[in-house]
Amino acid sequence: MKKIGVVGAGHVGLVTAGCFASMGHSVICADNDSAKISQIRDFRMPFYEPGLEDLVRQTVGCGRLSFTTSISELALGSEVIFIAVGTPPADGGGADLSYVENVTVEIARALVDTERKHGDPVYRLIVEKSTVPVLTGEWVKRTLALLAPTGIEFDVAANPEFLREGNAIADFMNPDRIVVGVESDRAKRIFEEIYSPMEAPIVVTDVKSAEIIKHASNSFLALKISYINAISRICEKVGADISKVSEGMGYDRRIGKDFLDAGIGWGGSCFPKDVSAFIKIAEDLGCPFNLLKEVERINREQRLLVLRKARDLLWNLRGKPVSVYGLSFKPDTDDIRQSPAVEIVRLLLAEGARVRCYDPQAMENVRRELPDATCCDDPYEAARNSSLLIFLTAWKEFESLDFGRIKNLVSMPYIIDGRNFLNAAELEKYGFIYRGIGKNT
Ligand code: UDX
Numbered sequence: 001m002k003k004i005g006v007v008g009a010g011h012v013g014l015v016t017a018g019c020f021a022s023m024g025h026s027v028i029c030a031d032n033d034s035a036k037i038s039q040i041r042d043f044r045m046p047f048y049e050p051g052l053e054d055l056v057r058q059t060v061g062c063g064r065l066s067f068t069t070s071i072s073e074l075a076l077g078s079e080v081i082f083i084a085v086g087t088p089p090a091d092g093g094g095a096d097l098s099y100v101e102n103v104t105v106e107i108a109r110a111l112v113d114t115e116r117k118h119g120d121p122v123y124r125l126i127v128e129k130s131t132v133p134v135l136t137g138e139w140v141k142r143t144l145a146l147l148a149p150t151g152i153e154f155d156v157a158a159n160p161e162f163l164r165e166g167n168a169i170a171d172f173m174n175p176d177r178i179v180v181g182v183e184s185d186r187a188k189r190i191f192e193e194i195y196s197p198m199e200a201p202i203v204v205t206d207v208k209s210a211e212i213i214k215h216a217s218n219s220f221l222a223l224k225i226s227y228i229n230a231i232s233r234i235c236e237k238v239g240a241d242i243s244k245v246s247e248g249m250g251y252d253r254r255i256g257k258d259f260l261d262a263g264i265g266w267g268g269s270c271f272p273k274d275v276s277a278f279i280k281i282a283e284d285l286g287c288p289f290n291l292l293k294e295v296e297r298i299n300r301e302q303r304l305l306v307l308r309k310a311r312d313l314l315w316n317l318r319g320k321p322v323s324v325y326g327l328s329f330k331p332d333t334d335d336i337r338q339s340p341a342v343e344i345v346r347l348l349l350a351e352g353a354r355v356r357c358y359d360p361q362a363m364e365n366v367r368r369e370l371p372d373a374t375c376c377d378d379p380y381e382a383a384r385n386s387s388l389l390i391f392l393t394a395w396k397e398f399e400s401l402d403f404g405r406i407k408n409l410v411s412m413p414y415i416i417d418g419r420n421f422l423n424a425a426e427l428e429k430y431g432f433i434y435r436g437i438g439k440n441t
């Protein structure tokens with residue numbers, strides 16, 4: 001059992017803290033947003049993530065997880081400190097590392113208190129959990145060396161996460177692999193102890209390689225999605241079916257069926273910023289990553305496909321009531337950060353459409369983000385008098401909507417399926433005119 005500190009109680013930090021505690025470690029989680037900390041202490045989660053509330057209740061209940069706003073308190077009591085604060089996109093495409101820098105400085109200063117209170121030499125392992133561009137570890141190390149007291153021995157490591165929102169706890173507890181970038185045997189042994197309850201292979205490497213593994217993995221997944229989206233356009237031209245093309249490709253173990261679903265493309269708080277940060281760091285290092293620029297371009301264009309289909313069906317959009325189902329960037333999350341669906345609603349509003357929105361979880365965020373759209377709390381209300389239904393996030397509950405009832409509510413029988421997840425044949429039986437992405441319809 002290790003004493004672990006996690007700085008940042010966001011989508012990554014809170015899941016990481018809860019999972020480490022459930023593995024038997026003693027964890028303290030800090031965040032500089034005091035409102036967020038008191039919300040979590042009341043077991044009100046700051047975002048929707050299946051299973052997270054139960055995980056936090058259980059681990060707090062058995063005394064293995066606690067929360068604070070004080071980095072000093074965290075540093076004093078933790079041998080291993082994970083940095084899991086935001087690394088949002090900066091202007092110019094790179095990652096904004098100012099939060100990582102601030103927290104590193106706070107940790108260094110906190111270690112001064114730690115040394116004073118401990119007296120004897122203290123060791124701390126500082127770990128990058130957040131997704132950061134390669135060479136960030138060098139900066140963390142320099143900052144600590146400059147500011148941390150001499151009586152503190154420390155190592156810097158990288159332990160990137162591969163959590164998918166909506167599936168984060170399962171992804172943390174059953175990873176395909178654990179990646180640790182270390183600079184000493186002592187750090188390596190600590191990670192082996194931390195992850196000893198897990199079966200997954202541990203890839204041990206240096207800090208820079210670990211940092212690159214994360215960016216390279218996310219960028220490859222984005223590339224795979226843009227690849228199948230590019231092929232979906234060829235399918236549309238000849239009337240082929242992208243879902244069958246993807247199925248036929250995916251049986252090849254070297255290709256794999258996952259992340260081969262065509263649609264309105266990728267979004268979220270990771271892929272867009274990780275791809276652009278990887279492009280930027282490559283550029284800064286003198287090796288421009290043009291392939292990834294093409295991956296971004298294809299992804300941007302996928303949003304426009306939906307507008308084109310809407311115009312094909314409605315001719316003019318101005319003044320037309322259009323209903324959008326699914327605003328989160330993917331199912332099973334309320335996260336609308338960089339959501340392709342939100343971008344499409346903005347484009348529809350810009351063309352003068354009167355947009356109504358419905359999402360099973362994200363409506364609170366949607367009300368804040370899209371004040372010009374009409375927000376509905378009921379999927380049937382959202383359909384009333386609508387001239388076009390556009391499904392942009394493949395929420396399971398949409399598949400069991402009563403489309404016979406919806407058909408009697410709408411003014412025009414048009415449906416665009418931005419994620420190719422609805423049953424076209426069934427919808428056509430109800431008299432709808434169905435349009436998918438890369439489909440021969
Ligand atoms: C973010 C990045 O998006 C992801 O790529 C990275 O791997 C981890 O950080 P996420 O957890 O979604 O992931 O960020 P967010 O939900 O914004 O949480 C970050 C938390 O850090 C916030 O709660 C914020 O209050 C906190 N924070 C930020 C601090 O506690 N101190 C700071 O100085 C800055």
Ligand code: UDX
Pocket residue numbers: 161162163164165166218221225258259260261262263264265266267268269270271329330
């Ligand atoms: C991703 C990575 O999967 C995860 O390993 C990393 O830690 C963080 O970033 P996440 O962003 O939560 O996770 O969602 P993910 O399930 O990867 O989907 C990302 C985007 O790709 C979503 O907008 C989704 O709709 C889209 N997507 C995914 C497709 O368009 N097609 C697919 O086949 C799969």
